[in-house]
Amino acid sequence: MTHATLTSTLTIGLATWLMLHGLAQAPAAPQERITIRAARVFDGERLLRGQVVEIDAGRIVSVGPRTGPVTHDLGDVTVLPGLIDVHTHIDWHFGPDGRYGNRPGAPRATPEQRDAAIAANLKATLLAGFTTVQNLGNRSDAAIREAVAAGTLPGPRIVTSLGQLQPGQRTPDQLREAVRTLKTEGADVVKTFASGSIRTGGELSTTLDQLTAICSEARAQGLRAVVHAHDAASIITTVKAGCHQVEHGVFADDAAIAAMKAADVFFDPNIGLVLQNYIENRDKFIGVGGYTEEGFAFMERAIPTLGPIFRKALDAGVRMPLGTDAVAGAHGQNAREALARVAAGQRPIDTVISATALAAQSLGMGDRLGRIAPGYLADIIAVSGNPTEDITALQRITFVVAQGRVVPKS
Numbered sequence: 001m002t003h004a005t006l007t008s009t010l011t012i013g014l015a016t017w018l019m020l021h022g023l024a025q026a027p028a029a030p031q032e033r034i035t036i037r038a039a040r041v042f043d044g045e046r047l048l049r050g051q052v053v054e055i056d057a058g059r060i061v062s063v064g065p066r067t068g069p070v071t072h073d074l075g076d077v078t079v080l081p082g083l084i085d086v087h088t089h090i091d092w093h094f095g096p097d098g099r100y101g102n103r104p105g106a107p108r109a110t111p112e113q114r115d116a117a118i119a120a121n122l123k124a125t126l127l128a129g130f131t132t133v134q135n136l137g138n139r140s141d142a143a144i145r146e147a148v149a150a151g152t153l154p155g156p157r158i159v160t161s162l163g164q165l166q167p168g169q170r171t172p173d174q175l176r177e178a179v180r181t182l183k184t185e186g187a188d189v190v191k192t193f194a195s196g197s198i199r200t201g202g203e204l205s206t207t208l209d210q211l212t213a214i215c216s217e218a219r220a221q222g223l224r225a226v227v228h229a230h231d232a233a234s235i236i237t238t239v240k241a242g243c244h245q246v247e248h249g250v251f252a253d254d255a256a257i258a259a260m261k262a263a264d265v266f267f268d269p270n271i272g273l274v275l276q277n278y279i280e281n282r283d284k285f286i287g288v289g290g291y292t293e294e295g296f297a298f299m300e301r302a303i304p305t306l307g308p309i310f311r312k313a314l315d316a317g318v319r320m321p322l323g324t325d326a327v328a329g330a331h332g333q334n335a336r337e338a339l340a341r342v343a344a345g346q347r348p349i350d351t352v353i354s355a356t357a358l359a360a361q362s363l364g365m366g367d368r369l370g371r372i373a374p375g376y377l378a379d380i381i382a383v384s385g386n387p388t389e390d391i392t393a394l395q396r397i398t399f400v401v402a403q404g405r406v407v408p409k410s
């Protein structure tokens with residue numbers, strides 16, 4: 001989706017978070033030594049039985065069969081790496097009137113209301129088993145990233161673009177400068193656009209020179225570049241420009257899929273949550289910006305095409321980390337994306353990998369996230385059932401450890 005026009009321009013300072021009564025939990029709980037026994041452990045690759053996972057100081061230190069007492073005997077559950085969503089808008093929320101956006105005459109949220117709404121989104125996402133999200137993105141993410149990392153705000157680990165780089169009419173040199181500025185400001189990734197919104201048809205809107213400038217400068221700065229691209233021309237241009245990942249791809253055709261496969265770029269199709277959530281919350285969005293009758297008609301027509309496009313890309317062998325594009329109303333329902341993938345033909349075990357090891361790899365964090373193995377960061381969840389055979393188990397979260405700390409259930 002194109003969100004730039006609606007993205008809040010306000011900045012939340014860390015101090016604001018900490019001042020808010022009930023949100024700040026300083027000092028952070030210690031990262032204790034934890035031992036977890038479970039009937040099944042999915043380590044990011046294989047399903048193991050009768051294992052104990054040991055965590056100390058925020059890291060996994062051992063995985064293996066062991067007898068004797070443990071701190072958490074979870075019984076008949078599957079333990080797996082914390083889930084990762086590679087495309088969210090965690091700050092999007094409905095206003096005090098229950099609707100989205102700043103419309104003329106609409107009541108404005110106070111900073112406290114806004115912060116509370118974002119805190120609720122963060123908590124819902126974490127309790128849904130998503131311990132890392134890539135937020136694409138807003139300047140306020142920096143403070144959230146810091147507070148979550150410090151353990152003072154309950155939420156998923158935040159990887160952020162700190163904004164959205166609209167190429168517009170800017171020259172390649174100006175775009176390179178903009179990428180360097182984002183790097184200086186602390187962005188983890190660059191989010192840019194090769195096409196318009198799905199609500200206006202999703203056609204190529206950027207030149208190859210502009211995209212090449214952004215993606216090559218991002219690489220030079222050690223950043224990844226992820227690109228909103230809907231139609232085939234915009235996807236192929238993204239691939240030619242050497243970018244890291246294609247977002248959405250709602251109108252991808254065989255040539256676009258072949259191009260992504262040939263270049264081995266990551267593809268993050270959002271097939272199970274974002275458009276469905278817009279339709280379900282139509283009354284809360286319509287009338288703001290591009291959320292017109294015509295825009296909704298585009299979205300409704302697109303939904304039945306999503307599964308078949310995903311299936312084609314799957315059959316072609318394109319690497320597809322799991323991302324939802326979760327907006328207001330969708331936070332905490334991220335696992336619906338996984339169910340849609342299986343419904344479209346992916347094996348459940350591969351869907352679980354797409355939300356763990358593969359997603360971590362797409363973030364450039366595959367050496368420390370997305371697996372249960374010694375040395376990895378201790379983001380671990382447990383689910384009732386076996387998600388490698390029944391993907392709906394991802395909607396039955398029973399236990400969450402984030403950054404080595406057990407997350408309270410409420």
Ligand SMILES: [Zn+2]
Nearest residue numbers: 001087136325
């Ligand atoms: Zn988005």
